[in-house]
Amino acid sequence: MAEPILSIEDLRVEFDRSEDKVYAVNGVSFQIDPGQALGIVGESGSGKSVTLMSALGLIRENGKVKSGVVQFEGKNLLKMSSRQLEDIRGREIGVIFQDPMTSLNPVMSIGDQIMETMLTHHYAGHREAFDRTIQLLHEMGIPDPKARFKNYPHEFSGGMRQRIMIAIALACEPQLLIADEPTTALDVTVQMQILALLQSQRERKNMSVAIITHDFGVATNFCDKIVVLYAGQVMEMADTSAFIQNPAHPYTLGLKNSIIEVGQRGRKLEPIPGMAPTLTEPPTSCSFADRCPFVTDRCREELPKLRSVESNHLVACHRAEEVLARAN
Amino acid sequence: MAIAVSQTRPVAVKKNRSQFYQSWKRFRKNYFAVGGLVWVAIFFIIGIIGPWIAPYSYTDADFLAMHAPPSAHHIFGTDQVGYDQFTQILYSVRYALEIALGATCVSFIIGIVLGLWAGLAGGIADMLIMRGVDFMFALPSFFFALILSVLLGKGLFPMILAIGVPGWAGYARLIRSLVLSMRNGEMVEAARALGASQTHIAARYMFPNVVGSMVVSLAFGIPADLTAQAGLSIVGMGLNPPMPSFGNMLANASSNILGFPWLLYFPASIFAITLLAFLFVADGLQEAFNPRGGM
Amino acid sequence: MFMLRFFAKRFVAIVFTLAAVIAISYIMMYESPGGFMSTSQVASALAPIAAQNPVLYQKVMEEFQQRYGLNLPLWRQCLQYVWHELTFNFGNSMQNPTQTITSQLKTALPISVILAFSSTALSVVIGIPMGVIAALKRNTWIDYTVTTLSMVGQAIPSFVLAVIFVLIFGVLWQNILPVTGWGTFSDAVLPVISLAAAPIGVVARYMRGSLIETMRQDFIRTAKSKGVKYWPLVLKHGVRNSMTALITVVGPQFAFTVVGTVLVENIFAIPGLGKVIGNAFPNFDFPMAITSVFILGAIMMITNLIVDLFYAWIDPRVKLQ
Numbered sequence: 001m002a003e004p005i006l007s008i009e010d011l012r013v014e015f016d017r018s019e020d021k022v023y024a025v026n027g028v029s030f031q032i033d034p035g036q037a038l039g040i041v042g043e044s045g046s047g048k049s050v051t052l053m054s055a056l057g058l059i060r061e062n063g064k065v066k067s068g069v070v071q072f073e074g075k076n077l078l079k080m081s082s083r084q085l086e087d088i089r090g091r092e093i094g095v096i097f098q099d100p101m102t103s104l105n106p107v108m109s110i111g112d113q114i115m116e117t118m119l120t121h122h123y124a125g126h127r128e129a130f131d132r133t134i135q136l137l138h139e140m141g142i143p144d145p146k147a148r149f150k151n152y153p154h155e156f157s158g159g160m161r162q163r164i165m166i167a168i169a170l171a172c173e174p175q176l177l178i179a180d181e182p183t184t185a186l187d188v189t190v191q192m193q194i195l196a197l198l199q200s201q202r203e204r205k206n207m208s209v210a211i212i213t214h215d216f217g218v219a220t221n222f223c224d225k226i227v228v229l230y231a232g233q234v235m236e237m238a239d240t241s242a243f244i245q246n247p248a249h250p251y252t253l254g255l256k257n258s259i260i261e262v263g264q265r266g267r268k269l270e271p272i273p274g275m276a277p278t279l280t281e282p283p284t285s286c287s288f289a290d291r292c293p294f295v296t297d298r299c300r301e302e303l304p305k306l307r308s309v310e311s312n313h314l315v316a317c318h319r320a321e322e323v324l325a326r327a328n
Numbered sequence: 329m330a331i332a333v334s335q336t337r338p339v340a341v342k343k344n345r346s347q348f349y350q351s352w353k354r355f356r357k358n359y360f361a362v363g364g365l366v367w368v369a370i371f372f373i374i375g376i377i378g379p380w381i382a383p384y385s386y387t388d389a390d391f392l393a394m395h396a397p398p399s400a401h402h403i404f405g406t407d408q409v410g411y412d413q414f415t416q417i418l419y420s421v422r423y424a425l426e427i428a429l430g431a432t433c434v435s436f437i438i439g440i441v442l443g444l445w446a447g448l449a450g451g452i453a454d455m456l457i458m459r460g461v462d463f464m465f466a467l468p469s470f471f472f473a474l475i476l477s478v479l480l481g482k483g484l485f486p487m488i489l490a491i492g493v494p495g496w497a498g499y500a501r502l503i504r505s506l507v508l509s510m511r512n513g514e515m516v517e518a519a520r521a522l523g524a525s526q527t528h529i530a531a532r533y534m535f536p537n538v539v540g541s542m543v544v545s546l547a548f549g550i551p552a553d554l555t556a557q558a559g560l561s562i563v564g565m566g567l568n569p570p571m572p573s574f575g576n577m578l579a580n581a582s583s584n585i586l587g588f589p590w591l592l593y594f595p596a597s598i599f600a601i602t603l604l605a606f607l608f609v610a611d612g613l614q615e616a617f618n619p620r621g622g623m
Numbered sequence: 624m625f626m627l628r629f630f631a632k633r634f635v636a637i638v639f640t641l642a643a644v645i646a647i648s649y650i651m652m653y654e655s656p657g658g659f660m661s662t663s664q665v666a667s668a669l670a671p672i673a674a675q676n677p678v679l680y681q682k683v684m685e686e687f688q689q690r691y692g693l694n695l696p697l698w699r700q701c702l703q704y705v706w707h708e709l710t711f712n713f714g715n716s717m718q719n720p721t722q723t724i725t726s727q728l729k730t731a732l733p734i735s736v737i738l739a740f741s742s743t744a745l746s747v748v749i750g751i752p753m754g755v756i757a758a759l760k761r762n763t764w765i766d767y768t769v770t771t772l773s774m775v776g777q778a779i780p781s782f783v784l785a786v787i788f789v790l791i792f793g794v795l796w797q798n799i800l801p802v803t804g805w806g807t808f809s810d811a812v813l814p815v816i817s818l819a820a821a822p823i824g825v826v827a828r829y830m831r832g833s834l835i836e837t838m839r840q841d842f843i844r845t846a847k848s849k850g851v852k853y854w855p856l857v858l859k860h861g862v863r864n865s866m867t868a869l870i871t872v873v874g875p876q877f878a879f880t881v882v883g884t885v886l887v888e889n890i891f892a893i894p895g896l897g898k899v900i901g902n903a904f905p906n907f908d909f910p911m912a913i914t915s916v917f918i919l920g921a922i923m924m925i926t927n928l929i930v931d932l933f934y935a936w937i938d939p940r941v942k943l944q
Binding site: 476 | 793890904912
Binding site: 056057058082083086087088089090091094095097099102103104105106107108116117120121152154165168169 | 840841842844845846847848849850851852853855859860863864867937938939940
């Protein structure tokens with residue numbers, strides 16, 4: 001088994017607010033193997049974006065990494081100077097964000113924005129960068145790339161802008177692509193196109209991808225492995241097939257029941273009751289207890305540890321066995 | 329319905345008071361604004377009691393002490409005619425306040441009438457009034473004041489009109505936009521949907537909002553009119569001597585500065601500090617009423 | 624093509640606005656105490672000519688009569704006058720009846736234009752870096768200093784600042800910088816600083832707020848994720864975006880600067896258009912007064928139009944209408 005391309009160990013991130021602290025990430029660990037597509041699934045506020053963004057130094061000023069190790073190619077990203085991180089971002093790790101409407105600079109032509117990635121990292125000279133930009137736009141399925149080079153973001157549709165975002169992220173052929181809710185802001189049909197585009201690019205370049213999404217369906221369709229985050233903690237982590245067949249955490253079960261899958265028409269959707277918590281104190285018991293149909297007194301007293309229930313299947317639940325039994 | 333109103337009213341009043349109280353608390357924390365307010369208060373007091381504490385009349389020229397430096401007799405010195413500068417400043421404060429307040433009132437009243445008219449009547453009246461607003465904004469109102477002062481002549485009342493009349497456009501636009509936001513505002517819409525009465529809506533939602541915006545715009549208007557008045561004096565369209573004004577003193581003193589610097593020390597510093605104080609107050613009010621908006 | 628239509632529409636609007644300003648001014652001055660022509664100013668200015676050169680006197684009088692058509696109904700006079708002004712046919716001034724207004728403005732106008740534009744340019748050149756530094760060093764003493772200075776600069780009108788400069792350089796430290804007159808570069812230093820102080824404050828404060836806001840935008844995070852370094856990030860993405868809207872602030876500010884120029888020229892005894900106004904108005908030299916206001920107004924409005932076109936040019940999202 002090859003070395004993982006990115007491994008996160010016991011990451012903890014806090015945000016200072018005016019009156020209190022938010023414990024956004026509380027001891028998250030997972031790995032991404034070369035060529036693998038990892039899905040990081042959770043509701044908004046579950047810490048899924050913060051986990052990866054803090055590794056890249058892209059969180060807001062009031063956020064602080066309290067502890068943890070993020071190994072990328074054998075180096076700890078958290079120990080790097082901001083200059084060293086700048087060399088990694090965009091060159092070794094590309095990032096795509098959720099909202100293509102606001103994520104592109106409105107007064108810079110899209111061609112310049114794509115070229116900027118390459119020129120910043122001296123990946124290519126001016127001439128080659130231009131040619132490669134045209135090539136990338138073409139690959140992304142943007143018609144007439146030469147003419148569109150000089151256009152500004154507001155002259156494109158949402159889906160087209162997301163394609164441009166992908167071109168920016170892929171410009172320097174990074175080994176890892178982090179896609180933060182890449183399809184959330186788009187129409188359903190466009191979502192599928194963008195995912196297909198990501199998939200084909202990933203296969204062609206043998207690149208690792210981490211998709212951050214709240215959409216369980218996107219994760220199961222696209223990813224090899226899935227991590228479910230809740231209240232800044234890993235709830236369950238397994239290969240996609242295990243998730244589909246044997247969800248071992250009540251939360252995952254809930255996520256699975258709250259989405260529509262092909263061929264399930266007529267089935268009643270069961271939303272998970274309640275809301276995801278915002279932690280203002282470090283968790284001391286199961287954070288999901290208040291919304292959990294399997295809850296027992298133990299869940300309210302003891303913090304469940306991440307443990308193995310099958311091979312390559314980790315879950316943080318005192319009652320994982322019951323959940324597994326019921327799902328089967 | 330009536331019952332509902334009587335139930336909600338006390339809450340509304342309490343809420344209003346607390347909204348103003350919140351603003352006052354925010355204002356109080358801004359030391360610049362509080363300092364400005366203290367100076368403005370002193371300025372007002374001087375304006376009111378000036379004639380009683382003035383050692384001379386402003387028309388008394390001491391021919392034996394022309395260009396006299398500050399002394400026990402003339403604590404701020406005298407000018408080339410022998411006018412006591414302390415007296416001149418006391419009266420300048422008074423006239424400056426009379427003109428600035430008067431002009432702001434004139435602008436405000438015209439602005440309210442036209443703004444309400446435009447906002448409520450809509451249609452052609454609205455269009456014509458807003459065209460008028462555009463016209464007034466095309467040139468600085470100082471030029472309109474200048475032209476108007478030719479027609480009206482010099483003196484206290486003409487100056488109030490000359491400065492006040494061209495200043496209506498800003499207030500009219502503000503009032504109109506307040507009227508429109510009141511009529512179509514989402515908050516009002518929601519309140520109405522919940523069954524709140526007209527009076528309740530007015531008291532609870534519109535009043536604090538409207539009062540805040542108006543107080544802020546008036547607070548910026550007064551120092552602007554003080555400035556305009558001094559500006560008119562500098563191009564020779566201000567109060568006629570011997571009626572004292574800051575503008576006259578500044579224009580006069582800077583043209584024969586050599587040897588008589590005291591003619592400039594006092595009016596320049598007092599005028600500058602006063603404008604600064606007014607602006608600190610206005611800025612503080614803006615932040616207090618609208619903590620997130622603005623810059 | 625689109626640009627051209629926009630320009631044409633705005634230009635027509637400007638001409639109509641100016642025509643209205645001239646008409647209103649004319650009517651007011653016609654109705655003013657003493658009336659348009661029957662002022663002692665003309666009489667006293669013409670008296671020596673009448674004595675020395677009756678032929679010239681006759682000619683000048685006829686010229687005035689014909690130009691203003693004082694025996695015509697007011698609306699005819701008014702239209703005629705507006706037409707004369709808009710076609711730059713200004714006629715003679717009343718204080719110097721034998722000289723055309725154009726010849727008298729020829730020297731005054733460039734001075735005012737230099738003052739107004741150079742102080743506006745200075746305010747941008749100084750205000751932008753000040754605002755940028757304040758935004759980047761937010762809530763430090765640098766920020767507080769810049770913000771306070773900007774506020775003071777905005778609060779004190781240019782002519783009061785000019786007076787303070789007269790006090791400092793005319794009394795305390797004499798012979799460092801001249802406080803009166805016009806002609807050399809050093810003559811312009813104090814007036815330009817007086818005029819630039821307020822716009823510097825406006826630009827700095829605006830730039831600070833705008834840059835802080837911009838740096839919170841998503842596209843800044845995108846640029847960071849591309850590995851863009853700090854200064855390129857701040858300048859190419861942050862400042863570049865904040866600057867587009869800055870133009871909408873500089874435009875109106877220019878109008879204030881023009882008024883300031885008029886007043887500051889009178890304080891520093893600079894023979895510009897402001898000094899002309901300061902002479903014409905109190906002396907009831909109506910043609911001169913109206914013409915000066917007309918010219919300043921035209922400069923302001925044309926400048927604003929150019930600013931709008933420029934805005935559309937640097938911000939691709941702006942649609943002219």
